[in-house]
Amino acid sequence: MLPAVVLLSGCGLDISSDDDTSAQSSATAEPTVQIAGAAMKGVIQQGLVVANRLIADKDGYYAPQRQAAKPVLTADDGSYEWQLRGKAEGWALVELTADGGTRMICDVVPQCDQAGGEPVAFGQTMPLDSNFSLLGAGDLRMETVNLTPLTHLAVTLAERSADGLSAVAISTAYTTVENWFGLPAGALRLTPPDLTNLDVTTSVSADAIQVAIANAAFLALVNDNAQWDSISDVLGDVTSQVSSTGQISITGDGTNVALADLVSAAALQSSELQNVVDSSVISQRLAVVQHRNVQRFKTIADVNEESDTSVVDSGEATDETTGGDQTAGTDSGSTSDSSTETGTDTSTDTSTGSEEQVAGNTEPDTSGDDTSSDTTIEETVPANAALLSWTAPLTRENGESLAMGEIAGFEVVYGTSAETLDQSLAIGDASVDELLVDELAEGTWYFAIRTLDTDGNRSRLSEVVYKQI
Template sequence: MTASESNAVTQTQEPGVEVAGAAMKGVIQKGIVTANRLLADKDGYYAPDRLAAKPVLTADDGSYDLRLRGKADGWALVTLEADGATRMICDVVPRCDQAGAEAVAFGQPMSLDSQFSLRGAGDLTTETVHLTPLTHLAVTLAERSANGLSPEALSGAYQTVEGWFGLSAGSLRLAPPDLTRLDNLGSVSADALQVSIANAAFLALVNDSAQWSTISEVLNNMTSQIAATGQIDIMGDGINVALADLVSAAALQSSELQATVESSVISQKLVVVEYRNVQRFKTIADVYADSDTAVADSEGSADSSEGTIDSGSDTTTGTTQDGTGEQVADNTDTTATDNSGDTVADNGTDTSEPPATDTVQEPAIPADAALLSWTAPLTRENGESLSMGEIAGFEVVYGTNPDSLDQSLAIGDASVDELLVDELTAGTWYFAIRTLDTDGNRSRLSEVVYKQI
């Protein structure tokens, strides 16, 4: 047998699957990553099996890449732990406080205590498992399931945690960007930014706090709450970390980060994230369902159709058309937000003020700007479904004459559902949107909404 034949036999006998991802809270360098396959016993209870891969260290950008033994099927639990060499980049503006040590400036490395740990889980067919505080909470929640860490329990837990923080479905599977290097990114979605900022809020709670000395203490408190009740305390009881505190800290970080970037596009998306967090804070009391293990997110998610519009205008529902003029869809909601953030058109969104003891400032939407939001169409006029994969993007058109919208902004990302249009001169501005599909078809414009500047 030749050497090449011997290698071929070895590869056939030891199949494996590459699993990659990133450890972000902010960037975690030289973190120790291990993985276990999740297997069910005879009663259908899923738990980690023996280690399925040799430990690897995260790179300077927080990424890791390991190879699991066995076939590329099933789910795996991935765990990160810290030792004396592990470092985390401070992702809190302007600094990260440390008990008994000097504060670390935004963007600089800091040490982690030996108790620090993050977990995440994923389907091995996707081969991407990110490790963040939010995925860590989701794994803890899934462990309460009668079937343990089953695929169904994990999928449901990920969705539940997304609901707690007002994140779009699937956001925890997005690659979280490095908040300290935003200007170096070619592009980033508002959803991915919102995930990273929510993760940064965990460390932000340590700043100027006599109660929490490390991020490990914050995480351990939250996982204890979830393990015991399946929930996180809503507004706080003076002892436990409150969900409202985290959302409030995320809103503040969104605002602070705007001063750190030069890119107007990224700054605009940070304004959108700030707005989302403020609205989430207002409706946070509606998060929990009656069950102690489930979360109802009927009003809390980042639903682009639940926007606010300028005083005096009505919420409009536009219809999109294909290139032949036939109607493609009739569920594209286009709304504009005024600077105060007050809801004018009542469409079911709870805008009641939070208790006076827990207040959040409204996002600093510039006086010369309009925040637009919309819902992507789901069907064509002939009844055929229109998937997100068939949508190439959107075009927002606007101007001071509703019959001549002579300015436009193109959005080449079907997942984007909000846009801040700024540097508007005094007067009344009118806005509409059309959908572009991957075949080159352009819809007819939605109905027009307006805002007085």
């Protein structure tokens, strides 16, 4: 089993049972496909959700096939389920609207300001105006479509396509919006967690938290700018920009919401949330998200409006300079520090059984010894911490492939001597590729990692990397 490459980075109430939906369960035995997901800005409760297939007309233009069906209401956790007639093929558009009974949980620390009303404390519910809406789209074979401000922007962008809401247009738009906000590939398909309840969801990935915080930033701007009275105002402004130009203003023009504003608000919320969570695991992941947002802000902060497309559509990962954070779709552990050196991994696995089974990487990894970002990272991470990142192995030493499902986790070992790595941290999640080791005393600290598979095999330790504290 190839061991990981270690990189030391520096600093519902369902009301759909009308005549139309009841026909779905009638004696005709017509096939149906269930679409499920969640409406998350904060958590949106009692929102009205409708799903429709996306069908092409004779000219190949894709648009929703409207059906006369009552909406379903999102549950208290924001989830919804919808039964759509027909086979599980093609794509669907899901729409959420609000009425007088719709509520949203305030996901901004310390509070959510309301025009003409008292502030709502973090974690408490607040009303949504009737103009509020969210869109999302997805492949019916996946059966999950989440609804967030970011998916709303992606659908709006896809609608500009000459083919309408085709599968290609939607997929491309989702990727573009991920790039705008420095999110890993596929992040908009993740179900964002409830930011007000993170301590009970310690298995949530940093990627999913980053998506949730990016969505929270839209409401955070209401607090910071008297120009915006509600989340609908902010979302409406950004949606209008995307609809008319295909992008978001990078640094702002004094009138419209800027991408830099949203990313900056996300970075601030990442920091604020660290003060309200009790879980050290979640705190570390929030630190990673903060670091990513700070790096993304620095990437776009000095770019003027005329060069929007070169930055917005570049697909640059927020942690590009650190060598490890940009890995898409992985669960991260935390932020931090400036490294003096990144390491290569030359470890191999040995079996704990009676017969030795080698499962490790004997090829050194040359993916990254990048210390160019040290000075910038130091501004956002503790001086007494080290951020480790690694790449999960793909094959065993004998050449056999190693699936992610066969990896049980990793073990990080460290100490003040390269020969005596007498402290360790176990990671029981194969998707984790970063870990913040903090509260380190002054001196030089050395780190290595080994991979553990589901059969109990353990790799030899990777090559040691170090950091001066």
